[in-house]
Amino acid sequence: MFAKIILPPATGLKNKTGSWRTGKRPKFLHKNCTGCRLCYLSCPEGCISGSKKEYNADLDYCKGCGICVRVCPVNDIVMEQE
Amino acid sequence: MKEFLEGAVSIARTVALCRPGVISAYPITPQTHIVEELASLVADGRLKAEFVNVESEHSAASCVLGAVAAGVRAYSSTSSQGLLLMAEVLFNIAGLRLPAVICCVNRAVSAPINIWNDQQDIVTLRDAGVILLFAENIQEACDLHIQAFKIAEDPQIMLPCIVNIDGYILSHGYEPVEFPAQELVDKFLPPYNPPYKLDVNNPLTLGSLMGPEYYLETRYAIQQTMNNEVKRKILDVAEEFTKVFSRKSFGLFEEYKIQDAETIFVAMGSIAGPIKDVVDELREKKEKVGLLRIVTYRPFPSEEVGKVLSNAQRVIVIDKSISLGSYGPLYQDVVNSIYLNCQIGNQKTLPKVIGYICGLGGRDVSKEEISEIYNEKEFSPAKFVGVKKENLGNFI
Numbered sequence: 001m002f003a004k005i006i007l008p009p010a011t012g013l014k015n016k017t018g019s020w021r022t023g024k025r026p027k028f029l030h031k032n033c034t035g036c037r038l039c040y041l042s043c044p045e046g047c048i049s050g051s052k053k054e055y056n057a058d059l060d061y062c063k064g065c066g067i068c069v070r071v072c073p074v075n076d077i078v079m080e081q082e
Numbered sequence: 083m084k085e086f087l088e089g090a091v092s093i094a095r096t097v098a099l100c101r102p103g104v105i106s107a108y109p110i111t112p113q114t115h116i117v118e119e120l121a122s123l124v125a126d127g128r129l130k131a132e133f134v135n136v137e138s139e140h141s142a143a144s145c146v147l148g149a150v151a152a153g154v155r156a157y158s159s160t161s162s163q164g165l166l167l168m169a170e171v172l173f174n175i176a177g178l179r180l181p182a183v184i185c186c187v188n189r190a191v192s193a194p195i196n197i198w199n200d201q202q203d204i205v206t207l208r209d210a211g212v213i214l215l216f217a218e219n220i221q222e223a224c225d226l227h228i229q230a231f232k233i234a235e236d237p238q239i240m241l242p243c244i245v246n247i248d249g250y251i252l253s254h255g256y257e258p259v260e261f262p263a264q265e266l267v268d269k270f271l272p273p274y275n276p277p278y279k280l281d282v283n284n285p286l287t288l289g290s291l292m293g294p295e296y297y298l299e300t301r302y303a304i305q306q307t308m309n310n311e312v313k314r315k316i317l318d319v320a321e322e323f324t325k326v327f328s329r330k331s332f333g334l335f336e337e338y339k340i341q342d343a344e345t346i347f348v349a350m351g352s353i354a355g356p357i358k359d360v361v362d363e364l365r366e367k368k369e370k371v372g373l374l375r376i377v378t379y380r381p382f383p384s385e386e387v388g389k390v391l392s393n394a395q396r397v398i399v400i401d402k403s404i405s406l407g408s409y410g411p412l413y414q415d416v417v418n419s420i421y422l423n424c425q426i427g428n429q430k431t432l433p434k435v436i437g438y439i440c441g442l443g444g445r446d447v448s449k450e451e452i453s454e455i456y457n458e459k460e461f462s463p464a465k466f467v468g469v470k471k472e473n474l475g476n477f478i
Contacts, residue, residue, distance in 0.1 A: 001311070007290055
């Protein structure tokens with residue numbers, strides 16, 4: 001007998017874990033962005049996508065940790081109140 | 083072909099006959115010659131497998147987990163502290179429903195540091211969802227390895243299996259062993275064909291988070307599988323093994339001179355050897371005594387054991403381990419089995435069930451001591467055999 005323990009990939013997507021954020025979210029200003037991709041590479045949730053001056057965080061999954069804000073070398077991301 | 087070899091080497095050569103694709107092990111203490119011999123078989127090109135040396139038993143078990151998850155037959159071997167370091171991963175292998183086979187060379191657990199034989203290491207992991215088989219001698223240890231792969235890899239089972247052999251007594255002892263021909267093993271044990279595996283072309287999620295609404299069913303499924311599919315499969319495989327290799331394999335347990343026996347010993351592992359000798363000697367004196375040797379400790383064949391013991395007046399359980407603060411682990415299972423048999427109405431009177439703890443940390447258990455146990459009439463649930471008073475006292 002088996003329990004349903006094996007799942008197709010990406011089933012976790014239906015859990016919108018962005019609700020875990022506590023007050024603040026990143027805002028991408030799209031002004032000084034050089035397209036260095038540090039925000040994309042550093043995001044522990046893997047929820048940042050886009051290209052130069054078009055990066056955005058998927059707020060359905062973003063936990064608001066602020067790492068993208070800290071790593072951005074040109075201060076093009078800020079945390080803002082929800 | 084019959085050869086006179088060390089137990090560990092015999093087991094390694096048998097494992098090689100089973101064609102594992104990945105063998106992973108931590109190569110130093112507490113390790114035995116099993117993986118040493120396998121490593122040289124791989125290095126010599128006599129076994130086509132990936133041998134992965136890792137930095138701990140936790141990693142060895144994890145490596146084996148990864149290999150079986152990827153659809154490869156995998157094997158490891160360990161002992162005592164090493165098994166305890168594998169503990170976390172063993173629960174994972176069972177919970178993920180993956181059929182790894184591991185040999186545990188049963189040895190005492192520290193502290194104090196003691197590298198000799200008892201069965202304390204494996205009984206602490208009896209609740210992990212792993213199938214546990216115990217060998218009496220080196221030949222049986224080899225035979226059980228071949229069967230372990232077949233049982234574990236059954237698509238209805240998919241659970242890890244640990245073959246237990248008594249440290250030193252079997253791992254370092256020499257006995258003549260009959261090795262089956264490769265063609266026979268290949269016929270008996272076809273290549274591992276998993277019902278699910280990690281595959282980039284057909285991705286799956288293994289080991290996902292499962293909250294209170296799902297977890298309980300995963301345990302229920304393992305419990306059902308243990309008590310139904312595994313027990314049935316063990317009996318079927320033992321029967322098929324006996325037929326194919328013309329050598330008796332016992333499956334759940336061995337009944338030795340048990341018919342008409344009033345006193346029945348219950349034990350598992352190599353200690354069954356001297357007990358059988360004592361039983362023979364007592365039988366010559368017309369004593370009605372027998373031995374029930376447990377081969378399959380998990381799943382424990384409670385109903386079957388209860389039935390076998392139902393006519394006994396006295397049951398003597400010999401444990402080589404102790405659940406400190408309680409009784410011998412085997413004692414607990416035997417008492418449960420007898421009580422269960424009473425509950426379902428097969429039995430009216432309860433026999434006296436006496437528990438003995440012996441051989442801890444490699445202490446020799448002699449035939450004389452077993453005879454003394456037989457002659458002792460006093461009841462005790464967990465009496466230590468051969469306690470030396472002079473070793474007790476203040477801590478210095």
